[in-house]
Amino acid sequence: MPKKPPKAYKNLDFLNSAEARALRILAEYLEPRSRFHANKVEDTIVFFGSARMLDRETAEKRLKTITKAVEKNPSEENQREKREAEKRLELSQYYEDARKLSRLLTEWSMSIKNSKHRFLITSGGGPGIMEAANRGAAEVEGGRTVGLNISIPMEQNNNPFITEELNFEFHYFFTRKFWFVYLAKALVVFPGGFGTFDELFEVLTLTQTGKVQKRMPVVLYGEDYWKSLINFDALVDNLMIDRQDLDLMHFSNTPEEAFEYLRNELTAKFLT
Numbered sequence: 001m002p003k004k005p006p007k008a009y010k011n012l013d014f015l016n017s018a019e020a021r022a023l024r025i026l027a028e029y030l031e032p033r034s035r036f037h038a039n040k041v042e043d044t045i046v047f048f049g050s051a052r053m054l055d056r057e058t059a060e061k062r063l064k065t066i067t068k069a070v071e072k073n074p075s076e077e078n079q080r081e082k083r084e085a086e087k088r089l090e091l092s093q094y095y096e097d098a099r100k101l102s103r104l105l106t107e108w109s110m111s112i113k114n115s116k117h118r119f120l121i122t123s124g125g126g127p128g129i130m131e132a133a134n135r136g137a138a139e140v141e142g143g144r145t146v147g148l149n150i151s152i153p154m155e156q157n158n159n160p161f162i163t164e165e166l167n168f169e170f171h172y173f174f175t176r177k178f179w180f181v182y183l184a185k186a187l188v189v190f191p192g193g194f195g196t197f198d199e200l201f202e203v204l205t206l207t208q209t210g211k212v213q214k215r216m217p218v219v220l221y222g223e224d225y226w227k228s229l230i231n232f233d234a235l236v237d238n239l240m241i242d243r244q245d246l247d248l249m250h251f252s253n254t255p256e257e258a259f260e261y262l263r264n265e266l267t268a269k270f271l272t
Helices: 018-039 054-070 078-112 129-138 172-183 193-210 222-230 233-238 243-247 255-270
Strands: 042-049 118-121 145-148 165-171 184-189 219-220 248-250
Touching: 018 165, 018 172, 042 078, 042 129, 042 193, 054 078, 054 118, 054 165, 054 219, 078 118, 078 129, 078 219, 078 248, 078 255, 129 145, 165 172, 165 255, 172 184, 172 193, 184 255, 193 219, 193 243, 219 255, 222 248, 248 255
Parallel strands: 042 118, 042 184, 118 145, 145 165, 184 219, 219 248
Antiparallel strands: none
């Protein structure tokens, strides 16, 4: 008797083919939707920022190691690596601040009366600021936290602080971005590179154009960093954005100030 061929929905060659791309896209919408519903995830606070940030302990160890290497061999390469290690130690403050802010927000979220599933901290699931955000939430007893990772050529491994049932892996950037924005009630953007800029400006564009109608607070953390890279006032002066578009963003420089701002905004917009 001839062997039965696989059903179409079990045919991996077909499912991985160009013809089935629409099915894969749909799966990256439906599977997370099902899991979020099963875990009663109602809304989130999304953290964006560089994957290259180190925690302070790791940064200190790296600097100590390269300093010893320079003492033995003060080559140009070792000197360069030492300068880089010193900069990474300086930048590790952002990691520690993201971790603390995430912890403060998670503690507050879990204290909200009759609501155990509000404002879960969400990150891109990888290292750096993403890890710091998930880590801070996980340090709160009973705290849950979401990771929306992406498969890219330079492998980005999931950090170990994501709640297991809320750990996701995406192929398509746009489906991942959808889930970032769809559940988000606030956005916190730490210093980062191209990916962070892309995520920030997409959210600002969606809000500015009314495609996202909820007035989601957007915190740019590290005012000096952001204003040294982007002249927001010049955009207004050159008539590229309206003055009121600057109200879409709020600058913060400490975890405590960012927390107070977000708590007040989220309470006023979504809890009253």
